[in-house]
Amino acid sequence: MGDRAAEHASTPLEDYALLSDLHTGPLVSRDGSVDWLCFPRFDSPSVFAALLGTPEDGRWRISAVDGEVAHRRYLPRTFVLETTWRTPTGTLVVTDFLPPGSDQADLIRRVECTQGQVEVEHDLRIRFDYNRAKPWTRRVEPEGTARHGLLSVAGPDGLLLAGPLLYPHDAQQDKPQAGMEERHEASPKGHPDDYQGAVADRLSGVFPLSAGESLDWVLTWHLSHQYPPTPEDPQEALDRTLEYWRQWSARVDAEQEHGRTVLRSLLVLRALTNSDTGGIVAAPTTSLPEEFGGVRNWDYRYTWLRDAALTIETLVAHDFTDGALLWRDWLLRAVAGHPDDLQIMYGVAGERQLDESELGHLAGYEGSTPVRVGNGAVGQYQADVVGEVMLALAALRDAGIEEDEFSWGLQKNLLRFCEDNYDRRGHGIWEMRGEPAFFVHGRAMMWAAFDQGIRAVEEHGFDGPVAQWRTLRARLHEEIMARGFDEELDSFTQTYESTEVDASLLQLPHTGLVAYDDPRMLGTVVGIENDLQDEHGLLHRYRTGAGLDGLEGDEYPFLICTFWLVEQYACSGRTEDAGALLDQLTGYANDLGLFGEEYDPVSGRLAGNFPQAFSHLGFIRAVDALARVRAAS
Template sequence: MSRLIEDYGLIGNMVTSALVGRDGSIDWLCVPRFDSDACFAALLGTPENGRWRLYPTAPVRRTRRRYLPGTAVLETVFETDDGAVALIDFMPPNATEHRGELIRIVRGLSGRVEMGMEFALRFGYGRTVPWVRRRDYGLCAVAGPDACDLVTPVPLQGKDMMTVARFTVGKGESAPFTMAYYPSQSEPRFIEDRSIVLDRTVRWWRDWVGRSTLPEGGKEEWRDALIRSLITLKAMTYHPSGGIVAAPTTSLPEHIGGVRNWDYRFCWIRDATLTVYALVNSGHFEEADAFRLWLMRAAAGDPAQMQIMYGLGGERRLTESEITWLPGYENSRPVRIGNGAHEQLQLDVYGELIDALHAARQSHLGSFQAAWQFQCTLLTALEKLWRKPDAGIWEVRGAARHFTYSKMMAWVAFDRGIQAVEQYRLDGPVARWRAVRAEIRADIEEKAYDAKRNCFVQSYGSHSLDASLLLMAETGFLDPADPRFRGTVEAIEQDLMEDGFVLRYRPEDTDDGLAGEEGSFVLCSFWLVNAYVLLKRYDDASALFERLLGIANDLGLLAEQYDPKAKRQLGNFPQAFSHIGLITAAQNLLQAAGPAEQRASRDDAGAAPVANDRAAAAPSE
């Protein structure tokens, strides 16, 4: 049986990342980039598809693990009858697009523990066995353009098309291993002392975390979860371009045994605004600006050709295909690489991109003028596009329709353009934009509002609900005090909540072109936390946030979805959108949970402010 998704921890170097199992097995690694072919693919197959395992040979009585505080360095402690060892896994943050290292150090804590190692390198998503040659430092493995050195003082030997070892560590002793990737036409580089590299990596992460600014007050565990999510988001940043990968994995299923298996190793425009706010509100302006610049480069060109997602460097061709030789996680087929949704029309991305640029402008990131020219060009195109049906934020593969969220984000796009003219005295056809904004609002209120239920619906003429409607007040489309917002939140609570968590929609009520079920969508539950804060339902917000913290794994990591019945995580892991949702909700709660007199003052003044204050300057029509 496959390991549970939550049994894995993430290590990364801002170019790629690896998933480390609780048993010491690295079952997923793509080199040299997040979106490259996997060289360890046991996550979606079997050990024969590649993995790197370090483990005690004797039965393990207890396993515990943690990240070294304030870092992405993972420590797993194995206790046996003979003693205890710590396995330290990390990737130094000095990688390039062509070279990187994964370091593993086994340290003896007590007694003497015999360890085993199994190193099965399989390039090409678990298919290609490399040519392995022994070296005085370990081994060198080559397959086509790819080469890896395994550098260790531990004696190695070949067995059954993999490399194995047996060694013993006592208290105070250590055994280091370095897997160094490089192009096969290049020469390997010198491998430094692993203890020195570990110390340098720990300092690097702690220096980065030390630059974070967090709201005062609230619970310490909320702040800890926020910091862990910030570290995770940083680890999932592709440093060479500034893009942030949606997840470092592909094809982890939304339903075990189902077909809802997607490649998330790309960068989504829909994540833009929430990402910028999460970074800016945490004091990480450099990362926010790098992401802003990535957005502008990726979407540059004809605005009618803007995609919903791009590659790590802004690549546009993300052709979807199937890997037939991998059986999939718990036999969930197909295993996909690439993502066909990149060809969809999703109107919401225009609003999300423009809102992100607006947030950047408010935070004084970068040059105003280039971003403003780009924004005006996007709005000119959107004037013609907004009336079209589309695939919506959830990338349905059924028939296109007029999704309410898509129309609302078109409204957001024009609203932010108007605000830019009014607040920053930028030049734009503000009278025309006001007319378009008013037309979009009227269209939504006429065609997407169900007066009998006092709520907005998923799409025009539909009776279904959609969790994205929870953002109607946060974006400024509705005032939090508007009875229609309260009614929409209550309708979502009634129709889309199962076992205390929020579905993004009900597949049985929405033609999304796919068979099967899915779990609750973690981000949507965080959206409900934010909606509760806006409605001043603080106790409900805190309770739901605590419930969400409870479904994270022991390392604080979250997948895309959660199955409350089976009590397990589902979907690609870890998911940037889930952690962005946690960051924003934590910021809102920490801000709302300040001193009692401040909270009373805010309540008297009206709706509670939120850290992701997208609606603050939104004027009435």
């Protein structure tokens, strides 16, 4: 794998754009290559996986011959990507999008010559099942349209490409070089059987365009045993896509400080939400490394209770409650059953079986192996997750969303789970793979769970064993202060058994356990600055050499941790520090406003799974906190 990776330099993550139809999230590079696409869901096997290897692992590149990218952008308030190419002879605009609200999975790519003359080149390499199955491809006439189509199938998957015909790459040299009509619509002489059950490793084509001319391609996924669906009409699909995203985002004021990046971050959180099930994925990718060339490569295409709950809190704070209700319904289905069956994460539709495996045939992003699918952390106990869920559901109540008997029954079951696991050690918010411990953040979130249960009874009139919850809440408070705060260090600690600090301790005020300006928190901030902050002002999650995470190697600073520091600074009176750090962090988003999980300040590159919900919600919270403090002063 090492030699293969060395032959192909990975595209920087900041050069990628996200597309979304609220079911899946492909990544498109600045130079027009769809290097990651899972159809039909975020957690489905990929059909393009060049992101985790080489072009031979699957991609679809559309480019202008002899051209270079002059500009790219999302059309305002949408996930419709527009890329402008300039060549010595003309200008080409490529528009990429997935239409939401459809009952099928489509990727649509439009090319238009806006000036002069250009040639449009395709390189399409379909690789089903993470490049474990190459398709058989044949030519068909899609139902309901006169356009040519190519049907590629392997195992359960089928892809129909509708639009001007592409050809096996080795047949290109014999293609006629006639005008547009013959090139686009006629079956070239000498190649009548190109698609009679052939394995087409690579499909390509070159299409000349003059100013005012345009072409469309629609790639549609379907189950291979079913008849191929009718392709979307590209213009109708584009109009519908623009309307959907602009209507959803219309309430967001993008003119405030950092407003455009907040708008994009809210859009990302929506884009990572499955519109059918309500499941919110942590990221649309797998195995993008926490250290280039390292082994800390994880699959984030699932719904973590913690990540989803924090996302919901953020959306509710910005008056987006529809998606929050959809997530609450997902939660009711996913965690149904006995409280002891609770997991920390589920599939997008609530699946419980997320076995982790390695794809040894993929070279990995920047040679980072292993490439993993599934996530072994699904079996971990993490004491904090119920607290985050209870805080999110409380935010819904406080926003005026009516509780019902089923959702309140769920919350009572969650608190019963906390009771049953009160004395259980866990693996913590960072899913460490070492020995379990009593993590202070986890114990504080358990305190918050009982606190929100009590508040629901006292302020909203619900029923429950409130006296018992009060007793457990008091015990936890006393325990955390006695065992989780080190008087000598003047700091809260990562675990009861250690003197290490952890960036998750910055979340203690969010639980309500302590105030942002509590002397114990201020002392903890000093400890975090001394031990976890690098010379660029960025925070690491914890010291990786402390022995608890059970993993080799290191990792770059986590963006959400530094966003938490901005929030802490703002709420404890350090507004100038908060503003300066927030401005710095905002500059780490790419040109489209997307954040990765981490940032390497030495190379100036984003790292980790991309784009990352954690980072985007952390950014929004930091902006909100600073704005509230400034407004009150």
